[in-house]
Amino acid sequence: MAEFKFPTEEIELPSKGLLYPKDNPLSSGKVEIKYMTAKEEDILSNQSFIEKGNVLDKLLESVIVSKIDLKDLVIGDKNAILIATRILGYGSEYKTIVNGKTETIDLSELENKEFDSSSMIEDKNEFAFTLPHSGTKITYKLLTGHDESKIERELKGLKKINKNASYEASTRLKYTLTSVDGETEKKDIREFVDNYFLARDARAFRQHLTLTSPDVDLNVTLDSGEEVVVPIGLNFFWPDFGDSSSN
Numbered sequence: 525m526a527e528f529k530f531p532t533e534e535i536e537l538p539s540k541g542l543l544y545p546k547d548n549p550l551s552s553g554k555v556e557i558k559y560m561t562a563k564e565e566d567i568l569s570n571q572s573f574i575e576k577g578n579v580l581d582k583l584l585e586s587v588i589v590s591k592i593d594l595k596d597l598v599i600g601d602k603n604a605i606l607i608a609t610r611i612l613g614y615g616s617e618y619k620t621i622v623n624g625k626t627e628t629i630d631l632s633e634l635e636n637k638e639f640d641s642s643s644m645i646e647d648k649n650e651f652a653f654t655l656p657h658s659g660t661k662i663t664y665k666l667l668t669g670h671d672e673s674k675i676e677r678e679l680k681g682l683k684k685i686n687k688n689a690s691y692e693a694s695t696r697l698k699y700t701l702t703s704v705d706g707e708t709e710k711k712d713i714r715e716f717v718d719n720y721f722l723a724r725d726a727r728a729f730r731q732h733l734t735l736t737s738p739d740v741d742l743n744v745t746l747d748s749g750e751e752v753v754v755p756i757g758l759n760f761f762w763p764d765f766g767d768s769s770s771n
Contacts, residue, residue, distance in 0.1 A: 530558040532589050535608045537601040538636040538738035543649040543666060549592050555605055556589040560613030568761055580606065581669075583761070595669030598649070600637075600739030602669070603756065607631055607740055610761055620755065627746050629754060639738035650702055653732055655725040660716075662729075663703040666737055671699050694718065697726065700733075 534554050541553030564586055573579035584602070585594055587609050597605070610618070616632035643651045649665045667675075675695055682691045697717045702708065704716045742754040 530561070532556050532558045533608065533612060535605055536636065538604050538639055538740060539598060539601050540639060540641075540738070542639070542641050542644065542647070543598055543601075543738070544596065545648075548596060549590055550596055550601070554590075555592065555601075557587045557605060557609060557612070558589050560587060560609065564613065580761075583609065595673065598666045598668055598738065599672075600666075600737055603740045603742070604636060606756055606760075607634060613761065618754070618760070622746065622750070622752055627752075629744055629746075631754070633744070634740050634742065634754065637737075637739050637741050640736060643736070651736075653729065655722070656728050657722055657725045658720075660720075660725070661705055662701055664700045664729075664733075665702050666733075667696070667700060675699055693726070694721075697721065697729075 534556050537550070537553050537555060539553070541551040544550040564583055567573065567582050567586055568579060570579065570582070573582050581594060584605060588594070588605070594602075611631050616630050618629045618631050619626055620629060621627070643653075645652060645663060649668075650663055651665070652661070652663050654661050665671075675692075678695055679691060682689070682695070694717050698710075698714050701713045701717065704713055707713070707716075742756075743751055744754055745751050
């Protein structure tokens with residue numbers, strides 16, 4: 525049988541590749557992906573992947589043509605690839621349930637947020653920020669898939685100690701911060717998060733991250749005038765999997 529070449533598309537990353545080392549293919553700011561086929565639909569319906577929560581990662585591993593490590597991606601760039609994969613696989617029309625009513629969103633209208641790299645330190649994935657209430661100077665990085673895996677493992681361990689407690693917010697901060705007032709030791713960063721990171725400073729920092737991180741702008745205005753955030757879950761790719769309002 526003659527070899528069949530799948531059509532591919534090149535996707536522009538919201539980060540423009542600026543967050544990655546020069547020797548990483550992601551530094552080009554582009555990723556090549558192929559169109560979805562029946563093989564990818566099998567991945568989406570794989571119950572083992574669904575139960576493990578890694579079905580979307582398995583999907584991306586299958587469609588990405590570029591020689592990259594999926595875990596190197598920051599979250600915003602990963603979102604861009606997910607959305608492009610959905611459009612190439614099923615078109616740009618996305619029907620979802622909002623307040624009990626079916627709404628149709630045109631995914632092709634979503635645009636990458638403008639990424640301001642001026643606050644980057646030494647042209648790498650590290651940024652400076654001064655906490656507005658305490659005046660503490662911090663540096664931080666944008667989390668990658670490698671960081672997310674470490675956070676997930678730590679949270680599972682903490683749950684074994686106290687299954688009723690929630691540690692996610694503080695744990696994510698511990699992996700996000702790279703220094704506090706010049707101190708770079710992990711133990712010092714962890715102590716600061718646990719004992720000295722004011723709640724109002726943490727809120728301001730999260731707002732800062734949302735505004736400045738490279739990503740796709742997922743905010744859309746419906747015909748009714750209501751503003752919503754486009755949910756990205758399993759049914760984002762295959763609506764038959766259930767009600768998208770549950771994501």
